[in-house]
Amino acid sequence: MYDFTLTRPTTIADAVSALQGEDAQPIAGGQTLLPTMKARLAQAETFVSLTGISEMRGISAADGVLTLGGGATHATVAREAAASYPALASLAGRIGDPAVRTRGTVGGSIANNDPSACYPAGALGSGATITATGPNGSREIAADDYFQGMFATALEEGEIITKVAFPIPEKAAYEKMLQPASRFPLVAVFVAKYADGVRVAITGASTDGVFRWSEAEAALSGDFSPAAIEGLTPPSNDMISDLHGTPEYRAHLCKVLTARAVRSAQ
Amino acid sequence: MENVTLTVNGKERSAPAEGRTLLVEFLREGLRLTGTHVGCDTSQCGACLVHVDGEPVKACSVLVQDIAGAEVTTIEGMANADGSLGTIQAAFREHHGLQCGFCTPGMVMAAASLLKENPKPTEAEVRHYLEGNICRCTGYHNIVKAVMAASGQDVAPPAVAAE
Numbered sequence: 001m002y003d004f005t006l007t008r009p010t011t012i013a014d015a016v017s018a019l020q021g022e023d024a025q026p027i028a029g030g031q032t033l034l035p036t037m038k039a040r041l042a043q044a045e046t047f048v049s050l051t052g053i054s055e056m057r058g059i060s061a062a063d064g065v066l067t068l069g070g071g072a073t074h075a076t077v078a079r080e081a082a083a084s085y086p087a088l089a090s091l092a093g094r095i096g097d098p099a100v101r102t103r104g105t106v107g108g109s110i111a112n113n114d115p116s117a118c119y120p121a122g123a124l125g126s127g128a129t130i131t132a133t134g135p136n137g138s139r140e141i142a143a144d145d146y147f148q149g150m151f152a153t154a155l156e157e158g159e160i161i162t163k164v165a166f167p168i169p170e171k172a173a174y175e176k177m178l179q180p181a182s183r184f185p186l187v188a189v190f191v192a193k194y195a196d197g198v199r200v201a202i203t204g205a206s207t208d209g210v211f212r213w214s215e216a217e218a219a220l221s222g223d224f225s226p227a228a229i230e231g232l233t234p235p236s237n238d239m240i241s242d243l244h245g246t247p248e249y250r251a252h253l254c255k256v257l258t259a260r261a262v263r264s265a266q
Numbered sequence: 267m268e269n270v271t272l273t274v275n276g277k278e279r280s281a282p283a284e285g286r287t288l289l290v291e292f293l294r295e296g297l298r299l300t301g302t303h304v305g306c307d308t309s310q311c312g313a314c315l316v317h318v319d320g321e322p323v324k325a326c327s328v329l330v331q332d333i334a335g336a337e338v339t340t341i342e343g344m345a346n347a348d349g350s351l352g353t354i355q356a357a358f359r360e361h362h363g364l365q366c367g368f369c370t371p372g373m374v375m376a377a378a379s380l381l382k383e384n385p386k387p388t389e390a391e392v393r394h395y396l397e398g399n400i401c402r403c404t405g406y407h408n409i410v411k412a413v414m415a416a417s418g419q420d421v422a423p424p425a426v427a428a429e
């Protein structure tokens with residue numbers, strides 16, 4: 001790792017101003033960033049740690065919305081959201097392993113937008129609202145506008161994710177086929193049924209990153225059962241091709257896992 | 267370099283650390299506590315697992331300055347006060363839960379986290395919880411047995427190695 005200075009502000013305001021400095025970047029749990037820094041694929045003169053900001057770590061559920069602080073860890077969400085939004089808590093509780101979940105955060109996962117990460121599917125599948133705070137104050141970004149392709153998001157330089165608000169659905173489930181070496185999803189599907197329709201978000205499959213499978217959404221909004229999607233052809237988005245799976249296999253998994261998620265939704 | 271202070275195994279310890287110093291480097295090189303191992307350095311293997319403020323953490327994936335002031339427990343803190351092996355350590359020994367021993371510090375620390383959260387786990391829960399800890403030697407069966415035994419549940423007596 002190249003050397004750098006680490007600062008550890010305790011308020012969002014101080015973190016935002018620290019990030020205005022020359023060549024400064026945020027670091028949260030470090031579960032993605034530290035391995036990248038060790039490989040010398042990421043560097044900065046100053047890293048601004050977000051782990052000391054208590055106003056960013058909380059979780060609350062009210063009026064049908066679960067709000068996570070951007071610094072809420074996977075372990076905290078798995079534990080504290082289990083009653084209010086079980087499908088999302090289950091998603092958080094299956095990320096990596098227990099030690100990764102102690103450190104990794106929702107903000108880090110959504111800022112990174114790895115094409116195989118879990119939280120982007122939960123956020124897009126729930127129609128979440130992401131709050132980004134920067135030098136010009138805070139703005140709210142709908143998940144539909146936020147995810148812009150592999151590792152690409154609507155975040156601007158100097159902004160940090162301070163909150164992610166998830167409308168709580170009537171029923172939801174997350175079905176994940178593990179890539180056994182990395183333990184990331186090979187393909188995973190988040191299905192959520194709301195009063196005004198069903199959302200289906202798929203991660204791990206497309207070279208454009210997380211996406212909504214709109215044909216399945218339409219079919220499931222009429223009839224929320226696995227049979228409703230039986231006749232659909234799998235999504236035709238550009239599927240990832242690598243040694244773990246062919247594009248055809250991934251497309252097939254999209255359909256199988258969507259059906260499973262509908263079956264297990266509660 | 268800044269001096270970082272942690273409470274390690276109940277004692278306050280300080281050593282100099284750079285911004286980039288990892289917790290595992292601080293423990294091994296700064297404090298000469300070499301029981302915590304580095305297997306992969308890429309957060310995959312769990313050999314470096316320690317407890318930070320009571321929670322499991324991969325020490326190769328945490329900057330020590332980021333946890334200044336924290337309470338850390340390492341494998342050196344798992345023995346009884348008189349120096350004899352702690353319950354989990356003794357169960358690993360009794361049930362042949364180790365061969366080369368490289369993964370063992372991380373396995374014992376992970377097992378301790380599991381038993382704190384879930385004092386009577388099923389075998390499947392033990393296997394699932396240990397998914398971030400890799401062992402090249404044992405094939406895991408005896409590790410699982412050791413953890414089950416450490417939780418006070420009955421397990422088959424240790425197999426005797428064929429000569």
Ligand SMILES: Cc1cc2nc3c(=O)[nH]c(=O)nc-3n(C[C@H](O)[C@H](O)[C@H](O)COP(=O)(O)OP(=O)(O)OC[C@H]3O[C@@H](n4cnc5c(N)ncnc54)[C@H](O)[C@@H]3O)c2cc1C
Nearest residue numbers: 028029030031032033096104105107108111117118160161
């Ligand atoms: C062994 C292992 C297994 C894993 N398995 C999975 C898995 O199954 N599914 C999965 O989804 N993930 C998995 N992960 C990744 C894990 O979830 C990470 O914790 C997460 O992707 C990043 O969160 P972090 O807090 O560690 O972010 P960091 O690594 O600290 O940061 C990641 C990026 O986000 C930026 N950032 C961090 N926080 C913010 C913020 N609040 N606002 C703006 N930018 C920010 C950083 O600058 C950096 O660019 C795994 C990781 C490991 C090591």
Ligand code: FES
Nearest residue numbers: 305306307312326
């Ligand atoms: S050395 Fe830390 S996980 Fe392998």
Ligand code: FES
Nearest residue numbers: 365369401402403
């Ligand atoms: S005993 Fe050798 S790696 Fe586990």
